[in-house]
Amino acid sequence: MANEKLLYLINYLLSERSDMENVEVPDDEAEQLRLYRSLVNIRPAVQADKEFLRAEDEFLTALTESKGITDIADLQPMENGIYLWKGDITTLKCGAIVNAANSGMTGCYQPCHSCIDNCIHTFSGVRLRLECAKIMEKQGFEEPTGQAKITSAYNLPCDYVIHTVGPMVQGRLTHEHCELLKSCYKSCLESAVQNDIKSIAFCCISTGVFGFPQKEAARIAVDTVRAFRKSHNIEVIFNVFTEKDYEIYRRLLG
DSSP states (O other): OHHHHHHHHHHHHHHTOGGGTTOOOOSSHHHHHHHHHHHHHHOOSOOOOHHHHHHHHHHHHHHHHHHOOEEGGGOOOSBTTEEEEESOGGGEESSEEEEEEOTTOSOOOSTTOOSHHHHHHHHHOHHHHHHHHHHHHHHOSOOOTTOEEEEEOTTSSSSEEEEEEOOOOOSSOOHHHHHHHHHHHHHHHHHHHHTTOOEEEEOOTTOSTTOOOHHHHHHHHHHHHHHHHTTOOOEEEEEESSHHHHHHHHHHHO
């Protein structure tokens, strides 16, 4: 049963921490899921044992399937090779999804935060943070804005996750902000092509807490993708989560 697996995962995660001996596991399954997610979010990038990973794989796979998986093959393009889809990017089956990461590149550590970085790491599983941490340890410095790193997707229905750090806009939007955002899209597309990935789904990079104006960000995204596709055969999904973003992209692609 999923509930028994969830309790096993929670108890394992609690057993790793000496500061949570007095935490009580709630009876309500929704609250149990919230506790599990919180524990995953704050967990450092360390190896978990095989039994935990097997249980996590089974639990997260079933959880994602229960939400409903959307396959790119079932979508209708807005224009040749370019799609617009409103929904949860962690349920999208395609070659790669793009994660709007922070410069630390190991995910969001704020329990149950609604950012895409948190969602992707939560539903991929704990191995994603560990893989990202190894990449960053080898690199030896924080991830620069506008570049991209590729990892496995683990329990997500896509094949890969491509992580990029978008520009943060505080105050007036500058030419440099726009060029850095363009570089995010181009770097992710280049990484996909280099790894023989046939389709990629972009979230709205930098438009959340990073403050990039939505309309300008969407224009840069669409222009960069169109230009790249002139010389590369790759399908692109623009994934949005709000009706406002959907309308912005629909106008640009319609």
